[in-house]
Amino acid sequence: MGTCYGNQQATAGPLTWPGPVLYIGSALPLAEKALIARIRRQAHPSRRVLAGIGDDCAVLRIPPGHEALVTTDFSLEGIHFRRGWHSAKAIGHRCLTRGLSDIAAMGGDPVAAFLSLALPGSLPQKWVNGFMRGLLDLADKFGVSLAGGDTAESPHGVLADIVVLGSVPRGKAILRSGAKPGDGIYVSGQLGGSTAALQQMRKHPKRKLNPKDFPRHFFPEPRLVLGRMLREKGLASAMIDLSDGLSTDLVHICAESRVGAELQAEAIPVATIGKPAREVARHFALHGGEDYELLFTVPRGQRVPSQIAAVPITQIGRITRGRNIILRDQTGVRRELVAQGWEHFRG
Amino acid sequence: MGTCYGNQQATAGPLTWPGPVLYIGSALPLAEKALIARIRRQAHPSRRVLAGIGDDCAVLRIPPGHEALVTTDFSLEGIHFRRGWHSAKAIGHRCLTRGLSDIAAMGGDPVAAFLSLALPGSLPQKWVNGFMRGLLDLADKFGVSLAGGDTAESPHGVLADIVVLGSVPRGKAILRSGAKPGDGIYVSGQLGGSTAALQQMRKHPKRKLNPKDFPRHFFPEPRLVLGRMLREKGLASAMIDLSDGLSTDLVHICAESRVGAELQAEAIPVATIGKPAREVARHFALHGGEDYELLFTVPRGQRVPSQIAAVPITQIGRITRGRNIILRDQTGVRRELVAQGWEHFRG
Numbered sequence: 001m002g003t004c005y006g007n008q009q010a011t012a013g014p015l016t017w018p019g020p021v022l023y024i025g026s027a028l029p030l031a032e033k034a035l036i037a038r039i040r041r042q043a044h045p046s047r048r049v050l051a052g053i054g055d056d057c058a059v060l061r062i063p064p065g066h067e068a069l070v071t072t073d074f075s076l077e078g079i080h081f082r083r084g085w086h087s088a089k090a091i092g093h094r095c096l097t098r099g100l101s102d103i104a105a106m107g108g109d110p111v112a113a114f115l116s117l118a119l120p121g122s123l124p125q126k127w128v129n130g131f132m133r134g135l136l137d138l139a140d141k142f143g144v145s146l147a148g149g150d151t152a153e154s155p156h157g158v159l160a161d162i163v164v165l166g167s168v169p170r171g172k173a174i175l176r177s178g179a180k181p182g183d184g185i186y187v188s189g190q191l192g193g194s195t196a197a198l199q200q201m202r203k204h205p206k207r208k209l210n211p212k213d214f215p216r217h218f219f220p221e222p223r224l225v226l227g228r229m230l231r232e233k234g235l236a237s238a239m240i241d242l243s244d245g246l247s248t249d250l251v252h253i254c255a256e257s258r259v260g261a262e263l264q265a266e267a268i269p270v271a272t273i274g275k276p277a278r279e280v281a282r283h284f285a286l287h288g289g290e291d292y293e294l295l296f297t298v299p300r301g302q303r304v305p306s307q308i309a310a311v312p313i314t315q316i317g318r319i320t321r322g323r324n325i326i327l328r329d330q331t332g333v334r335r336e337l338v339a340q341g342w343e344h345f346r347g
Numbered sequence: 348m349g350t351c352y353g354n355q356q357a358t359a360g361p362l363t364w365p366g367p368v369l370y371i372g373s374a375l376p377l378a379e380k381a382l383i384a385r386i387r388r389q390a391h392p393s394r395r396v397l398a399g400i401g402d403d404c405a406v407l408r409i410p411p412g413h414e415a416l417v418t419t420d421f422s423l424e425g426i427h428f429r430r431g432w433h434s435a436k437a438i439g440h441r442c443l444t445r446g447l448s449d450i451a452a453m454g455g456d457p458v459a460a461f462l463s464l465a466l467p468g469s470l471p472q473k474w475v476n477g478f479m480r481g482l483l484d485l486a487d488k489f490g491v492s493l494a495g496g497d498t499a500e501s502p503h504g505v506l507a508d509i510v511v512l513g514s515v516p517r518g519k520a521i522l523r524s525g526a527k528p529g530d531g532i533y534v535s536g537q538l539g540g541s542t543a544a545l546q547q548m549r550k551h552p553k554r555k556l557n558p559k560d561f562p563r564h565f566f567p568e569p570r571l572v573l574g575r576m577l578r579e580k581g582l583a584s585a586m587i588d589l590s591d592g593l594s595t596d597l598v599h600i601c602a603e604s605r606v607g608a609e610l611q612a613e614a615i616p617v618a619t620i621g622k623p624a625r626e627v628a629r630h631f632a633l634h635g636g637e638d639y640e641l642l643f644t645v646p647r648g649q650r651v652p653s654q655i656a657a658v659p660i661t662q663i664g665r666i667t668r669g670r671n672i673i674l675r676d677q678t679g680v681r682r683e684l685v686a687q688g689w690e691h692f693r694g
Contacts, residue, residue: 051522054599054603055522055603056418056452056523056587056588057416057418057450057452057453057513058418059515060417061415067397067408068406068512069404069406069407070461070495070512071405072495072496072497072508073497074465074497074499074508076465076501077502105404114417114510116421118506148419149419150421150508153426155503156503159421161421161463161497165417176402177401177402256402
């Protein structure tokens with residue numbers, strides 16, 4: 001099937017196909033036809049996408065002297081989003097952000113996206129249109145073609161898997177494994193805002209939040225320009241995107257680089273919400289996920305601007321020779337920081 | 348997250364993470380550690396996979412003068428397989444076959460696979476081991492690295508999405524759109540065997556089938572060598588893999604090539620089962636899916652061997668100027684063949 005957005009051989013018993021939402025070639029209501037036409041238009045204009053939707057595979061060109069980057073990320077109803085909390089448009093946007101943010105974290109450029117989408121039979125077409133609009137608007141903004149994917153009936157809830165193919169000049173991908181003792185630790189933007197939104201929805205499940213009050217939760221923009229500039233300037237020695245939370249993602253850098261870290265608690269930029277602006281809880285900034293900011297290290301002695309690509313950059317600590325991650329407070333008290341990304345919000 | 352096989356920020360309420368099946372870095376029972384060690388070993392030896400599991404993206408090299416191929420395919424419990432009918436090993440094997448078969452249908456070479464896998468909390472680790480063994484044994488056989496993916500808790504059943512990245516010499520991908528009037532229509536192997544197995548399981552849901560009696564259903568091998576040879580010899584003008592069924596997949600070739608087709612009913616190679624061998628129902632060969640054979644067209648006058656890469660090749664018809672697909676029986680009676688791939692097995 002591959003990039004065909006086509007049929008599906010059904011192994012299971014009675015099937016209620018969701019009115020083949022993206023199926024090209026069957027009798028479709030106008031909204032779906034328009035949607036598919038838009039997807040196919042999207043898939044073709046790029047000089048990098050030579051064949052897209054409508055064949056077994058997409059055929060793509062990686063520029064000479066470049067390597068390919070690939071990332072895949074699930075967005076599952078009830079796990080990564082709730083239809084009662086998030087609009088279809090926000091869910092589509094967030095779905096693609098998950099993939100683009102991984103490309104940003106390598107210092108890469110996105111080439112094309114692929115969407116595997118399984119939908120329950122009862123889902124209104126309007127929801128699908130909203131989802132695709134959120135996803136395609138973000139794709140347009142960053143010049144990314146939707147070049148294929150797969151569709152299926154879902155046995156339970158909306159299931160999406162986003163794949164992004166990117167490129168990076170040979171040998172220039174910024175890995176998690178490049179941090180050295182003495183490197184400064186930096187973060188873009190502010191942290192904890194996304195989890196603050198989540199917390200409010202948990203507390204008041206029936207009260208609708210205004211997405212404008214929590215942009216990093218509902219419509220987070222992947223830091224693609226920042227990631228590329230850090231690679232072009234040769235500034236970052238290691239990088240990761242903050243999807244799981246600072247304490248968890250810093251562990252990934254330290255583990256892959258075989259180093260430790262010391263953070264200055266008061267230096268961590270905590271997100272603010274509301275008017276007048278008030279800071280969100282500090283532990284959201286330390287452990288909350290889905291901010292899609294970049295966490296990176298820079299060799300000692302390199303000057304780092306306080307803003308890159310219009311995003312504030314803050315030094316929050318330094319890489320150490322040890323293997324622990326230490327959090328040092330204003331009074332100089334040091335304690336070990338234990339990774340508690342998603343686990344923290346389990347209960 | 349990308350290729351990290353790591354944590355997951357949870358948006359939903361109480362989470363029962365499935366004992367992070369592939370989570371690198373947490374305290375894991377030996378079987379899981381061994382599994383992860385195997386996956387990471389798998390991910391590194393390839394000269395094409397420069398960075399695999401353990402970073403935001405995999406970094407891969409596409410050979411100079413080649414284009415990239417990308418395909419994604421869901422394998423969803425209750426839709427594409429049933430745990431009561433298919434062993435974990437067969438499900439893992441079939442999952443990867445879906446992707447590799449799409450690469451074969453372009454005449455490409457697979458470079459790396461990526462697996463997004465969501466598992467329900469109640470799933471035994473033994474099942475996961477079996478699934479991964481089926482998938483990795485097939486990957487080993489074709490020299491494909493498992494270079495990343497994503498893991499998540501599943502809200503309902505086992506959810507897998509397989510992504511395969513491949514390569515093909517520039518401009519040489521065999522598309523669906525290249526068929527011309529007069530081209531011969533060919534098919535590899537025999538058709539209908541996979542659906543025959545499905546039909547038997549439907550009829551007798553509690554009787555276990557012996558996978559050896561239905562190899563194209565339980566452990567179908569993707570026709571990668573055949574696909575590559577057809578490309579190298581410049582034989583095939585258009586190609587697709589038979590995942591949805593002959594009547595449906597031929598429509599895809601005809602639609603993309605803007606042509607029609609005439610098939611000779613008695614020429615279609617029907618699969619046999621049992622001892623003594625008996626043919627499966629003819630409509631399984633016409634409409635049944637998941638045989639993962641190749642359907643391709645060859646310009647008139649080109650000689651096609653009766654066997655390529657040890658797979659029998661059969662001419663079943665010819666491309667026409669019209670837009671219809673006609674089935675002609677032994678007596679010369681012609682009737683229109685209507686695509687009824689998965690729809691046929693809906694009820």
